[in-house]
Amino acid sequence: MALEGGPGELGTILAKQKAAHLRDGIPSVEKRIDWLDRSIDLLTTHGDKLNEAMREDFGHRSVDQSNFTDIAGSIGALKHAKKHVKTWMKPEKRSTDFPLGLFGAKARIQYQPKGVIGVISPWNFPVNLTFTPLAGVFAAGNRTMIKPSEFTERTSELMKQLFAEYYSEEEVAVVTGGPDVGAAFSKLAFDHLLFTGATSIAYHVMRAAADNLVPLTLELGGKSPVILGESADLEKAAKRIMAGKTLNAGQICLAPDYAFVPKAKTQDFIKAASASVESMFPTGIKDNEDYTSVINQRHFERLNGYIDDARSKGAEVINLNPKQEDLTQQPHHKIAPTIIVDPTDDMKVMQDEIFGPILPIKTYGSTQEAVDYINAHPRPLGLYYFGQDADEREHVLNNTTSGGVTVNDVIFHVAQEDLPFGGVGPSGMGSYHGVDGFREFSHRKSVYTQVGPDLMAIARPPYGEKYRKLVAGRLKK
Structure with a gap:
């Protein structure tokens, strides 16, 4: 160029x-x-x-x-x-x-x-x-x-x-x-x-x-987390999370980067996420006009490198590929939505902002585990909580710091024109x-217009007793 x-x-x-x-x-x-x-x-x-x-x-x-x-x-x-x-x-x-x-x-x-x-x-x-x-x-x-x-x-x-x-x-x-x-x-x-x-x-x-x-x-940007609460509607949450993860092939600064899922509901979430992808892209991925490509070869290789790295280090990798198409030889750099189950922090997918259609899911036992993990990492641009438990929701919102939050969906706070959009710290x-x-x-610009009477003459030298009394009155607790 x-x-x-x-x-x-x-x-x-x-x-x-x-x-x-x-x-x-x-x-x-x-x-x-x-x-x-x-x-x-x-x-x-x-x-x-x-x-x-x-x-x-x-x-x-x-x-x-x-x-x-x-x-x-x-x-x-x-x-x-x-x-x-x-x-x-x-x-x-x-x-x-x-x-x-x-x-x-x-x-x-x-x-x-x-x-x-x-x-x-x-x-x-x-x-x-x-x-x-x-x-x-x-x-x-x-x-x-x-x-x-x-x-x-x-x-x-x-x-x-x-x-x-x-x-x-x-x-x-x-x-x-x-x-x-x-x-x-x-x-x-x-x-x-x-x-x-x-x-x-x-x-x-x-x-x-x-x-x-x-x-x-x-x-x-950063790694914007999802917390799927115990009270969340699992099917609805999976639809909304996967819609956010596949929009623009996940190439969104506010895309859900990884998700915390209750340990007992992991398989149910994976099934719901798979069903969601099949519903959105029933004809497959490769030639689907609704599914966006990864921007270029470098990012295509980067994302596939995350998947290969996670697999080589023992993670369970699940391709949500409705028609099981071969995407290795195709001109448009498309990558099927991919779930990585319980990744470890030594995996590249948990170190970098993903910016692609890959969703690591971390199982958890208590909400505090998720909060502690989020707080141990750089403050993200977005955070997403799914659930109907008001106390749990407020605990998450009050004990984490992110640029913005969407409750019971992902990304949508950025679409509200009357809400400020921005990050905090590294985001x-x-x-x-x-x-x-x-x-x-x-x-x-601060603009102050002074009064006509010269009330402040008392505050000019030579300082006298009236001035000292005026100052003394301002020194009280």
Whole structure:
């Protein structure tokens, strides 16, 4: 792939956007809605082209899935911002210290655009994770530079072309290229930088951003666990877990990574999971239009390596392959859903974020065992609890830390526009979606208006007895 946008060119584009931000001032609500509307129009008009580009980039990707997750999902976020941006922009009143408020002092938070937001978007949902952040970016009144993934080359080039048709370079600029362009992009002096991707890459992004003290939002991943409680509806839970594990072939930062299953219910869960896969993919995996490929050969080999490593170390490996198809010789890198029973921590599948259709299940005797295991490992992006026991549910939620939680399903908390989406610690920092995205990409400026009477004259030198009494009154318990 031909690389473009070296450091000099990138810096020129950034300077142009920053100059336009200063020249035009804070955008009106009408301008922000116009920016949002243009993205909505882009997606509704060119959604089919984008879906086809994603299908080709993956080798095969379900067009129906793409239409829902990437096109409709993005439009929903943009429409939500359009509906609420006028309210979000209003200054937020705050109280003042006594007795200043009695004399007319005022305090408020004013939400001000940061300026130019850098967006580094990933390959797994290349359209959604480019456009969904723009809901908050545009609502907050910012301009943006976007670096999409080189793994989804056709989609990235098409987005670059479409953005250029709908926006000026002063408003939105897309730069494509490989790791060297990504490294140069992350070194730019943005007013804020959003990175969505692997934790291993986030270390490099954060170091690069530190040179310019650029504030960051990091949307990463990790091993998001499932706890299947004793009171859970086993069949329903298996359907929902396997739906989350097979969506996009498990290539989701919030995919259920591994599951805790009560020891006595292990075989029942495996049967229910197998039945679920057969129900979703009755014609098999290999040529099924609804089943998505692994993105490329490297990740295909990585995932098969996890399976081989677990098998060689004694784990029970169960392929949920409805038609028992031979997937070793096929062009699209498809991997059947696979369950690994009671993996040990020395297995690679329990050390790395899986990012594929493999589900390790760990049997447990008490909920506390599961909680202790989760707390002994890096904090995940998501956590999923299935069950009807309210006390057990609250114990799990109150004694674990994760970016977000879905109860009695997986992934769905990310689809709620009125909930912030973000990680904690190694799974990320900062959050966006809805009003939280607007705030993430805004500067929350504190504004205080002093009273007319010179009440604070007492606090200026030379200090006298009245001043000392005033201070003494504030030193009491």
